[in-house]
Amino acid sequence: MKYQKRKKALILLADGTIFHGKSIGKEGTAFGEVCFNTGTTGYQEIFTDPSYYGQLMVTTNAHIGNYGTKADESESDAIKISGLICKNFSFHYSRPDGDKSLEEFLDDNNLLAISDVDTRALVSHIRDHGAMNAVISTEVENVEGLKKQLSEVPSMEGLELASQVSTKEPYCYGDENATYKIAALDIGIKKNILRNLSKRDAYIKVFPYNSKFEDLEAFKPDGYFLSNGPGDPEPLLEAQAVAKEIIKRDLPLFGICLGYQVIALANGISTYKMHNGHRGINHPVKNLLTTKGEITSQNHGFAINREETENHPDIEITHVHLNDHTVAGIKLKNKNCFSVQYHPEASPGPNDSVYLFDQFIQNMKKN
Numbered sequence: 001m002k003y004q005k006r007k008k009a010l011i012l013l014a015d016g017t018i019f020h021g022k023s024i025g026k027e028g029t030a031f032g033e034v035c036f037n038t039g040t041t042g043y044q045e046i047f048t049d050p051s052y053y054g055q056l057m058v059t060t061n062a063h064i065g066n067y068g069t070k071a072d073e074s075e076s077d078a079i080k081i082s083g084l085i086c087k088n089f090s091f092h093y094s095r096p097d098g099d100k101s102l103e104e105f106l107d108d109n110n111l112l113a114i115s116d117v118d119t120r121a122l123v124s125h126i127r128d129h130g131a132m133n134a135v136i137s138t139e140v141e142n143v144e145g146l147k148k149q150l151s152e153v154p155s156m157e158g159l160e161l162a163s164q165v166s167t168k169e170p171y172c173y174g175d176e177n178a179t180y181k182i183a184a185l186d187i188g189i190k191k192n193i194l195r196n197l198s199k200r201d202a203y204i205k206v207f208p209y210n211s212k213f214e215d216l217e218a219f220k221p222d223g224y225f226l227s228n229g230p231g232d233p234e235p236l237l238e239a240q241a242v243a244k245e246i247i248k249r250d251l252p253l254f255g256i257c258l259g260y261q262v263i264a265l266a267n268g269i270s271t272y273k274m275h276n277g278h279r280g281i282n283h284p285v286k287n288l289l290t291t292k293g294e295i296t297s298q299n300h301g302f303a304i305n306r307e308e309t310e311n312h313p314d315i316e317i318t319h320v321h322l323n324d325h326t327v328a329g330i331k332l333k334n335k336n337c338f339s340v341q342y343h344p345e346a347s348p349g350p351n352d353s354v355y356l357f358d359q360f361i362q363n364m365k366k367n
């Protein structure tokens with residue numbers, strides 16, 4: 001039924017370029033930074049990953065929706081991207097244990113999505129011209145009005161978004177009789193991180209983004225965790241202060257993605273906005289400690305300054321991205337703190353890097 005109601009839609013980029021498509025169900029207008037993910041699978045996990053808050057997602061896979069959705073495969077309580085742009089949208093799904101079509105899932109979340117877009121041309125345009133804001137809309141006659149509204153959307157650079165997705169109240173996850181207790185700072189945490197920690201005999205208390213070190217410490221944890229999340233890491237001063245306190249006391253600390261960037265900033269290393277981020281499930285990383293390669297899941301638009309990291313007396317680079325040699329992992333020399341720019345919890349993606357969760361458990365054990 002919805003199919004018959006499909007309306008003409010457009011994507012207007014901040015540089016004035018326009019692409020055309022059709023709406024999936026909902027009509028309206030949505031803004032965000034346009035970015036693309038090259039994963040061939042994992043759309044439900046991507047759409048519900050809080051790290052993507054404020055972004056319009058272009059999926060480069062030719063088909064989206066063909067295996068439906070399943071309630072326990074979401075990475076948070078709701079869809080977090082601000083809009084979807086794709087090529088072929090499957091209204092029908094054929095996975096026997098799927099419980100909803102992607103169309104219904106988008107509808108439940110009131111998400112604006114457009115398909116039949118020349119996503120190859122769009123992606124090569126963004127790839128050449130860099131990440132930028134955009135608007136998607138079914139108001140195809142109102143280009144001038146959309147341009148004006150788009151010019152008022154803040155740039156991702158300098159934008160603090162963790163507060164928009166973090167839990168309002170602390171909560172616990174896992175078995176309270178587990179061997180290890182972990183205090184996790186939620187600056188946009190994905191569920192599969194909690195599953196991975198809990199599966200390794202840990203009980204986790206998750207704290208709001210603006211918590212103090214003392215709030216986390218009161219839980220008497222064996223280790224501390226700084227999560228992934230959306231936006232620019234630089235304005236996250238409270239999280240950086242928490243990281244500094246943990247590092248000062250040399251307590252076991254593990255950080256993923258936004259949490260990794262926060263750890264770098266807490267050590268005086270600056271971050272910068274990349275021309276285009278890394279978003280996909282087959283990013284090659286070299287582990288410099290083992291010299292082994294890892295195929296990793298990635299989703300970031302900021303990176304840490306390589307030169308400052310190389311010249312830092314207390315920091316060792318442990319992982320490097322093999323496509324562009326950006327820093328992908330660091331550890332503090334002779335300390336209990338390590339972190340990575342990518343996603344060892346996968347969801348979606350390969351599990352080559354899950355050993356990092358074991359490493360964190362070992363660090364707690366030794367401590």
Ligand SMILES: NC(=O)CC[C@H](N)C(=O)O
Binds near residue numbers: 232233
């Ligand atoms: N996945 C993440 O934690 C992303 C971190 C940060 N928002 C970035 O884009 O670089």
